Amino acid sequence: MRHLHSLRYLDAIVRAGSIRKAAETLSITSTALNRRILTMEQELGAPIFERLARGVRLSAAGEILIHHARAQLADMERVKSQISDLSGIRRGHVSIACSQAVLPVFLPEQIARYRGEHPAVTFSVLRRDREAAEQALVDHSADLALVFEPIRFSEFGTLLAVSQPIHVLMSKGHPLAKTRSVRLRDCLRYPIALPSHLYGVRSVLDSAIVRLSAKLRPVIETDSFEFLRHYARQDKTISFQIPIGIAQGTRANDDVSRPIDPRDVPPGILYLGQLRGRTLPVAASRFAEQIATALATSFDEVGSE
Amino acid sequence: MRHLHSLRYLDAIVRAGSIRKAAETLSITSTALNRRILTMEQELGAPIFERLARGVRLSAAGEILIHHARAQLADMERVKSQISDLSGIRRGHVSIACSQAVLPVFLPEQIARYRGEHPAVTFSVLRRDREAAEQALVDHSADLALVFEPIRFSEFGTLLAVSQPIHVLMSKGHPLAKTRSVRLRDCLRYPIALPSHLYGVRSVLDSAIVRLSAKLRPVIETDSFEFLRHYARQDKTISFQIPIGIAQGTRANDDVSRPIDPRDVPPGILYLGQLRGRTLPVAASRFAEQIATALATSFDEVGSE
DNA sequence: CCTCACTGCTGCAGTTTATGCAGCGGCTTG
DNA sequence: CAAGCCGCTGCATAAACTGCAGCAGTGAGG
Numbered sequence: 001m002r003h004l005h006s007l008r009y010l011d012a013i014v015r016a017g018s019i020r021k022a023a024e025t026l027s028i029t030s031t032a033l034n035r036r037i038l039t040m041e042q043e044l045g046a047p048i049f050e051r052l053a054r055g056v057r058l059s060a061a062g063e064i065l066i067h068h069a070r071a072q073l074a075d076m077e078r079v080k081s082q083i084s085d086l087s088g089i090r091r092g093h094v095s096i097a098c099s100q101a102v103l104p105v106f107l108p109e110q111i112a113r114y115r116g117e118h119p120a121v122t123f124s125v126l127r128r129d130r131e132a133a134e135q136a137l138v139d140h141s142a143d144l145a146l147v148f149e150p151i152r153f154s155e156f157g158t159l160l161a162v163s164q165p166i167h168v169l170m171s172k173g174h175p176l177a178k179t180r181s182v183r184l185r186d187c188l189r190y191p192i193a194l195p196s197h198l199y200g201v202r203s204v205l206d207s208a209i210v211r212l213s214a215k216l217r218p219v220i221e222t223d224s225f226e227f228l229r230h231y232a233r234q235d236k237t238i239s240f241q242i243p244i245g246i247a248q249g250t251r252a253n254d255d256v257s258r259p260i261d262p263r264d265v266p267p268g269i270l271y272l273g274q275l276r277g278r279t280l281p282v283a284a285s286r287f288a289e290q291i292a293t294a295l296a297t298s299f300d301e302v303g304s305e
Numbered sequence: 306m307r308h309l310h311s312l313r314y315l316d317a318i319v320r321a322g323s324i325r326k327a328a329e330t331l332s333i334t335s336t337a338l339n340r341r342i343l344t345m346e347q348e349l350g351a352p353i354f355e356r357l358a359r360g361v362r363l364s365a366a367g368e369i370l371i372h373h374a375r376a377q378l379a380d381m382e383r384v385k386s387q388i389s390d391l392s393g394i395r396r397g398h399v400s401i402a403c404s405q406a407v408l409p410v411f412l413p414e415q416i417a418r419y420r421g422e423h424p425a426v427t428f429s430v431l432r433r434d435r436e437a438a439e440q441a442l443v444d445h446s447a448d449l450a451l452v453f454e455p456i457r458f459s460e461f462g463t464l465l466a467v468s469q470p471i472h473v474l475m476s477k478g479h480p481l482a483k484t485r486s487v488r489l490r491d492c493l494r495y496p497i498a499l500p501s502h503l504y505g506v507r508s509v510l511d512s513a514i515v516r517l518s519a520k521l522r523p524v525i526e527t528d529s530f531e532f533l534r535h536y537a538r539q540d541k542t543i544s545f546q547i548p549i550g551i552a553q554g555t556r557a558n559d560d561v562s563r564p565i566d567p568r569d570v571p572p573g574i575l576y577l578g579q580l581r582g583r584t585l586p587v588a589a590s591r592f593a594e595q596i597a598t599a600l601a602t603s604f605d606e607v608g609s610e
Numbered sequence: 611c612c613t614c615a616c617t618g619c620t621g622c623a624g625t626t627t628a629t630g631c632a633g634c635g636g637c638t639t640g
Numbered sequence: 641c642a643a644g645c646c647g648c649t650g651c652a653t654a655a656a657c658t659g660c661a662g663c664a665g666t667g668a669g670g
Contacts, residue, residue, distance in 0.1 A: 001348050019618065031619085036657090053668095068384045072377055277582050324647065325646070356646085358638050359645070360646065
């Protein structure tokens with residue numbers, strides 16, 4: 001819709017940090033962009049940006065406005081998708097911000113399944129740590145978030161929450177693999193590879209370790225689970241992961257996982273959520289329903305709030 | 306803001322029912338308006354209006370769009386008011402839809418008081434029956450609603466609810482005025498003037514009467530409380546009203562009011578509310594706070610929901 | 611200290627978009 | 641069947657937007 005161009009421009013400037021850069025990405029001249037901002041500021045009666053030597057920064061008024069603008073843009077998408085839906089065409093776009101754990105198995109499966117039914121729907125998958133995921137909801141760069149142990153909750157509207165007990169990951173022949181369930185103390189006797197503090201698995205482990213008045217001494221600390229998994233296969237280190245991140249039933253899998261005894265480490269929680277109070281586009285809403293049922297059937301649901 | 310013109314036009318057409326009529330009220334030609342709609346429909350990929358011989362009517366897609374448009378327009382007002390508020394100027398506009406009962410005394414007082422502090426704020430007061438009040442919230446023609454015994458609740462977000470026992474209204478010398486409280490049966494012995502079924506007072510009375518297995522036989526039935534009050538002064542009829550509608554402590558008042566015994570007629574409830582989930586403009590929000598405290602101090606608050 | 615790269619901003623000209631006028635055909639109503 | 645609306649279209653005009661070239665201000669780096 002033409003009438004939203006100003007808002008799109010605004011958004012681009014905020015993201016780019018300067019009018020000229022934004023003009024490039026929008027493939028118009030900085031002149032046009034600059035003028036639009038000037039007229040908007042005049043209409044508004046207040047400056048939207050502070051002018052700095054290296055670009056522009058949102059003023060207080062601008063902060064309010066950009067929030068409104070992004071909401072408008074997202075809402076327009078929703079309207080369009082609802083109208084498309086009216087004529088029977090299930091098209092649209094779903095953007096989802098998620099923790100790494102759902103990337104290898106769960107999300108690919110789910111998206112493939114959804115697109116099997118609705119091939120006209122496209123997806124964006126944003127890998128975001130737990131704090132950034134909520135931010136993505138706020139600035140409407142994501143419709144949905146699927147996050148393990150999120151940090152802040154103010155703008156997060158929970159759709160579903162499921163329990164995710166921490167599992168120990170190791171190669172097949174590892175001594176810990178003998179028992180059904182593993183005690184945390186036993187883990188500490190082996191070299192450990194850990195995800196960085198950004199991740200929920202780590203924070204759950206950390207607080208459990210504190211209660212044990214022990215200390216985690218990781219041999220490897222990384223923010224790539226990909227690396228973690230491959231490394232554990234070579235060295236005899238152990239690692240940790242949550243069930244949704246573990247490929248179940250794949251044959252060519254030399255890795256073994258065992259749950260940690262819940263007395264030692266309480267299960268973490270995986271949240272499916274959206275921006276509080278927002279009405280999602282049709283496609284996003286349907287997809288959310290799908291993964292909600294998928295989650296609810298595979299894992300234990302946790303009473304929300 | 307210029308970029309919202311299309312939405313404003315859209316809204317005007319829906320209200321007017323035809324493009325030509327709307328064009329008049331907008332003081333542009335029908336050509337321009339028509340063209341805007343056509344291009345919007347093209348951009349949208351779906352017709353917004355059905356064309357009839359006598360004008361236009363919203364299509365299904367149009368219904369979705371107009372809802373969005375009105376929300377956007379209202380939200381822009383909110384943004385503007387928040388930005389004005391930033392620079393310390395408390396300006397803005399508050400539109401309130403309300404039952405008649407608050408018109409004579411309560412609302413004039415409250416608005417005057419608010420405008421005493423913030424003279425730059427302007428008001429619209431829409432007298433709406435209980436059903437139309439909620440409709441006004443939905444189509445954003447009102448920010449707030451102050452309604453006695455509303456009918457539907459789906460889109461109504463309650464801010465405060467206070468109890469309003471029904472009072473009997475009569476002229477000074479009336480026999481019923483002797484006691485502190487009046488039984489309903491006693492009222493039935495006198496000629497009665499009643500508001501029409503549109504009003505909450507009537508509906509509360511009606512259901513109470515049914516329980517008494519008696520019948521109301523009103524001498525006068527009207528939708529004007531103004532008339533009701535003046536008539537009761539001349540004839541010896543009695544009438545009914547809720548406390549907030551009764552001028553308390555004014556000297557030049559020949560009317561007397563007595564509460565009906567709560568065993569006969571349970572108190573009705575006066576609701577202050579807004580559109581569920583909407584963020585109000587600053588002025589409306591402040592004003593709502595003011596009347597909420599005013600209501601809470603004068604009357605008994607009722608646990609919401 | 612000076613240079614240099616980068617910023618936002620402005621006057622002018624060209625282009626695109628929106629508007630207004632007159633008029634057509636279709637429909638309902640009296 | 642005529643009158644009165646209605647939405648819609650071709651054409652000319654008015655308004656808005658865009659692009660080019662160039663200016664002044666600012667901060668980083670040598």
